[in-house]
Amino acid sequence: MMQYPPAEVGMAVADVDTPALLVDLDAFERNLKTMADAVAASGVKLRAHSKTHKCPVVARRQMALGAVGACCQKVSEAEAMVYGGVTDVLVSNEIVGRAKLRRLCALASQARIAVCADDSGNVDDLNAAAGEAGITLSVLVEIDVGANRCGVQPGDEALALAQKIDRAPNLRFGGLQSYHGRAQHIRDFDERRAAIESAVVMTRDTVGLLARKGLSCDIVGGAGTGTYQFEAASGVYNELQAGSYAFMDADYRLNLKQGGGFIDEFENALFVYATVMSKPGETHAVVDAGLKAYSVDSGLPVLRDFPELNVAGASDEHGKIMLTPAFNDSNKSLHVGDKVFLIPGHVDPTVNLYDWYVCYRGDRVEAVWPITARGALQ
């Protein structure tokens, strides 16, 4: 059941009920502009990933600044985007199973839709579903450029699958999906760049091989917030699929930039707002946000305003903030009822826990946006 929103437009941020997912609109808008400017200067296109934000309001903001459309990972996510006004969606993932293929093809008669494939049998199924729906579906070949997850091998394997798509009566070969997910979180700048340089070589060789066989790639897509500048400069990729840059998280901010120091072109714009619900002594305080309020797969959240303190543990509904003698002796304090801003470790699965973004500017709530694709798993 959708939960009712923890805030009303116009109220003070301090009055927002907790846990709530807060968006700092100024920081968010600066992030969107920074990426839009970087992409515009590069000559490639942005197709921002909606798996991060799951909200067509955000996708349309990105498109208003120049993004050509959205990426999705799921058919149900694509539905949420299309029904929210996004007219061009790439499902940057394999879609398997009859129910999902029917929904995908139905959507393709309502918006510009493309999907990825890495399996010959799946291409048969895509062709059959497109035929039943009476549409022509655009299909990209996903190649494995180092993530070692999905995707056929670059080169001959990719060519064979592209030719199969090209021959299928109800499909159209749409290009290459060439995303190096593992590279996004390589901390060292040079190592991260080297991983993408390797992906670029494989992608360029495959694009060339396909071209020699008469197959052109409308889309050569990939990249994320950790590496987008490398793909943008590659001369091969023409669409960037970054998503996290809009909000950022504690994990991405640990990537290092060239010459050292943490990356800083994007700001933390998304926070889990939590209340101190217990402070049984001087050793720790407990907030009302735990494993159901943020994902810990990439580490525990970080306190925005008290970087000297650590969240030491989380259980289902509790987060435990360790206090220090220095903190207790300072003029700072955390009391029962105080509210804190937590920077989640990993933004995508954290957003997926909430029904609403509480968007604020300064100290006032300016908008409350529904996270329409929250829980869109199929």
Place this chain on the structure above:
Amino acid sequence: MMQYPPAEVGMAVADVDTPALLVDLDAFERNLKTMADAVAASGVKLRAHSKTHKCPVVARRQMALGAVGACCQKVSEAEAMVYGGVTDVLVSNEIVGRAKLRRLCALASQARIAVCADDSGNVDDLNAAAGEAGITLSVLVEIDVGANRCGVQPGDEALALAQKIDRAPNLRFGGLQSYHGRAQHIRDFDERRAAIESAVVMTRDTVGLLARKGLSCDIVGGAGTGTYQFEAASGVYNELQAGSYAFMDADYRLNLKQGGGFIDEFENALFVYATVMSKPGETHAVVDAGLKAYSVDSGLPVLRDFPELNVAGASDEHGKIMLTPAFNDSNKSLHVGDKVFLIPGHVDPTVNLYDWYVCYRGDRVEAVWPITARGALQ
């Protein structure tokens, strides 16, 4: 937005769309009966925790077998239970903040409600909110019996807070909340028992101290799936708050029973159903269920039907199953389109990711239950 259900009543389990949260009704019903029988034999009461299942249908099944009501961790969770027919709810947690206290007190005029406290200022707020609502609210004192999270110290601290509650005009002292969360997952049987023996001593002493001061404890509550038999036999606890036993998970099944071997009185009854969406070679297969389909805070999921294989990693929408030469050479296989049953590492935050339980018996879907308190964070 609530997502539409991935199954229809009567369909074959094999046709359920994925990812889906499946409940094996036979195993689930055996788990409920096993716990009900154990509790009935002990003479204490069961107040099963709804933070696990978040579904009033499940709570009412537990009450039909003798449970006196439900526990909740959040006011919004309590609302979901009361509006779903549960008439007796203990919020086994501290509730802080004006908006929540108003909701809590409004609920207390619609059902039997109690709440916990561990802070003097919070008791003042509870009293004021109850006064505004024109009700008398039952408040338990939470004591820290080893979890080192919330709760005042047993003994004098607990007495002082209980007396404050007792004196407050709009509150009624309701007893002690004495839950040792950390003990639930201590693997070794003797160590686990010792942790609860220590909690029992502290609880018994505090109950005695309160009695000598004229304060009786209607509820002495605590215990979970890992330790319930110890609290049941303690002669002090009178309500058990186990929740996970209904479904179990991969983590709880690693607890050891007396004399060795994994605990086995409860069965895995809850699964994440997933589809192999990519199998790019012989090294691994990728399923369509990742960090948004199961929580990994207590470890990656386990394959029910292929215990010899490991889920080696999860990203937002992908789970990576490592294949072995022995598996590839056997007559077993995993192909694109195959569906698998994953046992989640931790049931509570996994359930919280879904809108629907797809409940099956044998190979047919028998019911689709809404997870009403999914996302009930406030």
